[in-house]
Amino acid sequence: MTQTIASPAAAAPQRPAASSPARRLWRGRPDDSPMVRPALIGLLLATAVLYLWGLGASGWANSFYSAAVQAGSESWKAFFFGSSDAANAITVDKTPLSLWPMVVSVKIFGLSSWSILVPQALMGVGSVALLYATVRRTTRSPWAGLLAGAILAVTPVATLMFRFNNPDALLTLLLIGSVYATIRAIESPGRAVRWLVLGGALVGLAFLAKMLQAFLVLPPLALVYLLAARPSIGTRVKHLLIAFAAMIVAGGWWIAIVELWPASSRPYIGGSQHNSILELTLGYNGLGRLNGDEAGSVGGQGGWGETGLLRLFNAEIGGQIAWLLPAAIALLALGLWFRRGAGRSDLQRAGLIVWGGWLLVTGLTFSLMAGIFHAYYTVALAPAIAAIVASGASILWERREDAVATFGAAFVVAVTAAVGFVLLDRASGFVPWLKYVVVIVGFATAFLLVLHPWLTRRTALTVVTAALMTMLAGPTAYALETAATPHTGSIPSAGPSTGGPGGPGGPGGPPGGGTTGGLLSGSESTEEIDALLSTDADAFTWAAAAIGSNTASGYQLATGLPVMAIGGFNGSDPSPTLDQFKQLVADGEIHYFIASDGGPGGMGPGGGTSSQIASWVSETFEAQTVDGVTIYDLSGGVR
Secondary structure, three states, rough: OOOOOHHHHHOOOOOOOOOOHHHHHHHHHOOOOEEEEEHHHHHHHHHHHHHHHOHHHOOOOOOOHHHHHHHHOHHHHHHHHHHHHOOOOOOOOOOOHHHHHHHHHHHHHOOHHHHHHHHHHHHHHHHHHHHHHHHHHHHOOOOHHHHHHHHHOOHHHHHHOOOEEEEOOHHHHHHHHHHHHHHHHHHHHHHOOOOHHHHHHHHHHHHHHHHHHHHHHHHHHHHHHHHHOOOOOHHHHHHHHHHHHHHHHHHHHHHHHHHOOHHHOOOEEOOOOOHHHHHHHHHHHHHHHHHHOOOOOOOOOOOOOOOOOHHHOOOHHHHHHHHHHEEEEHHHHHHHOOOOOOOOOOHHHHHHHHHHHHHHHHHHHHHOOOOOOOOHHHHHHHHHHHHHHHHHHHHHHHHOHHHHHHHHHHHHHHHHHHHHHHHHOOEEEEEEEOOHHHHHHHHHHHHHHHHHHHOOOOHHHHHHHHHHHHHHHHHHHHHHHHHHHOOOOOOOOOOOOOOOOOOOOOOOOOOOOOEEOOOOOOEEOHHHHHHHHHHOOOOEEEEEEEOHHHHHHHHHHHOOOOOEEOOOOOOOOOOHHHHHHHHHHOOEEEEEEOOOOOOOOOOOOOOOHHHHHHHHHHHHHHEEEEEEEEEEOOOOOOO
């Protein structure tokens, strides 16, 4: 028998040919289809265009936070505490982490709409990329990851918030990161602790972005690790305790410093009634959001919309987030059914558990909470909906020869088409033909999905592609409308007007005149008012004072000078008291008082202290009108 001996060169493992970094970036993983990496790069570029195009049209966006960013760029103390002005009278009513990236941008590029909003848009691109990576890891399918990223990118409320300067953009990015870290901990038992520490730290940082809302993901994160991780149950519990400690450290260090800092040398904690960060955390931004008992709040007790399981589908909220919500619920059930026999550490099921828990816990909280609630909060649901739809669709595609998968897919497409028709029908005059295309093509592709065993592979792929495009047509149209519309104020809304209390809005105010803004919209200054406030400004700590943060914010942003926000955001915080304000005036700390619209000084939404100050000013000092705005010169002290 002849024996063939391979040469050493033939026996040695073949090394891949060297390639340039650019080629490796474009090619991606060796086992990927050549189209995966170009598709990912295209998705991220398209997302960047969607979130960056015409961004400057929104001006200061939410001037409440923009003023705090301006203050932080002028004062490190204001930076640390999240003060509304550089002289540190009062803070915003949130922990300040979401402000810090914007402050850094302003310090580098100067104060402008772009320097404030671009970091938010980049967080959106990062969220899409991170969601892609997370879903790809659990499904082992890059196409599922791409679908999840695309769904997140065109969710209307996501397009809104990643083009706006509220804390929700950073919150969303950090919470997606916490899921990614938890999945990595399940996947890699040898490195589980370090991944869980990272996940816990990211939740802690998310707390510093938007306080207790960050903790809504804790139940699903803990549950999925307990159910799916490979170590013994005792070890799993110990690992979770370590992650919990990391979360406390990452989120608690700032709280501890503020609590220990002498109140006399720091700004008043906005949103609290007793100058306490713990009160703000547990009350106004904590349990008060659930039961409606929020001291200092305006509204509540039925003033924030009707609660109930269908709240997320109503006229105000539905167009923001509900397009794929029924599909996500159905696909979650179908996915769990098909993975019921998998091993305990099955990543596909783990992904469904964590995203499903996120969706159910956060969705039920938003549906039933009686306190302050705005439609844009629902951006926190967008990653879970996107991940579940993509993961469930991937499972159904794998099981496409199964009758349950076939009819399940058809049901999901048909229901989504019906929901899309209803939501599009609410926006009178907005692309009126689109709702008919969505429902007709949606129902047709649902029917063809049932017939897919008799279709060629190419035809079946065409039908699936058409179904996905139809499901995304409505939210994509809303997302494009959102990106094309300037948004300002404290309660922005995505998409066209549907008759709800929200709605897109741009800069307003009478031409050539100033406005004092109000509870939900920032003030607008003029050149004459700017010149007045800037006169001898160096001789005063505050160039002016006004009731409510939004009234103060526009003048501060226009002049770059500290403007005291009496009473904080709502004008209802007891800071400063009347006696404190009188003393500041007597000491020559405040130059002007800017009255609110509707009367001398306005009464302030919260009444009480702010109303006393407004009344005292109107009774004690002479008023002057500058470009339609009533202003009092306090530089003479007490008459």
